[in-house]
Amino acid sequence: MSVRLFGCSKYQRLSNEKFDRTLSLAEREFLAKHRSVCSECRMRESQSSNALNMLRMAAFDDEVQDSFEPQFEERILRKLRVQSTRESVRYWSPAFVGAMIAGLAVLATLQLVPNRPSLPSSNRPEGTAYRTRGERLPTLDINKLDRIR
């Protein structure tokens, strides 16, 4: 049966702190004295120590070495290349857009300049029959011819 004694809280605090700092002589003496009389703290301390030991033992050490997926490095480099390409496109694209707009403006300006009237639009002599390409000739419908007869 475990009995909770005066000083258990202090014991627990110090037994936690002993993992992280060097305790003073007085603190170490307190721990030793309390440990000898308090079974509950003794048990708790041993459980804590076992649990933390198992935790430390479950750490992955340098065994991860040499078992990397083969493209580990290549994947990083590829992503960085893609990113730097994107960035350069983003950097240059305003210049390209500017050049495109300027080019379109020049073209539009050229289109707006009126044709000189002295230049004939075609070399067709006057009076020649002329038909536009889209115009269709009337088609001969045989059924209609029969009806007329």
Next chain:
Amino acid sequence: MFDTRVFSGAAVDQAAQERQWVARCREGDETALSSLIARHRNRLVRTATNLLRDRHEAEDVAQEAFLKGFREIHKLREDRAFSGYLYKICVRLCMDRLRLKRAELTEFDSVQPHEGGTVENRVVIEKLLAQLPYELRATLVLREMEQLSYDEVAEVMHVPIGTVRSRLHTARERFRKLWIEAVGE
């Protein structure tokens, strides 16, 4: 560990070499990038595996850390070590993942783990860690598995040292209780 401004012996050469690599990285030298990856990948994957308990996810996070580290390499001060800068990025990415993961509720049979960091032990530990809130879990792993000092844990987790101390105290106590439930000690 994070701020390696004072070097000794071979570490001086390593640090000087690393600064050269970093400078060349800033100019887009891929050979220097590869050298930095080769030097730091083991540690990053190991830390991420300890935090996330998943090797594949750890490799993903390590790659992500390298990418972020290289993209933001201009932010790294000349007198700071690349290793510490990269390590912090990696731990923060792991913490983001842990935060997003819903704590898995795991049913326990009473198990007696084997000695020596066996697979069985790792499975038990993984289940126990999964039940801790991510801040406690990360603090415990960084301190107990990664063996960082309180200062280093505070720096990497962006919290005051007093917070590290109290989180660690709580984490150890909760871990002990979970351990008792699991192994029926």
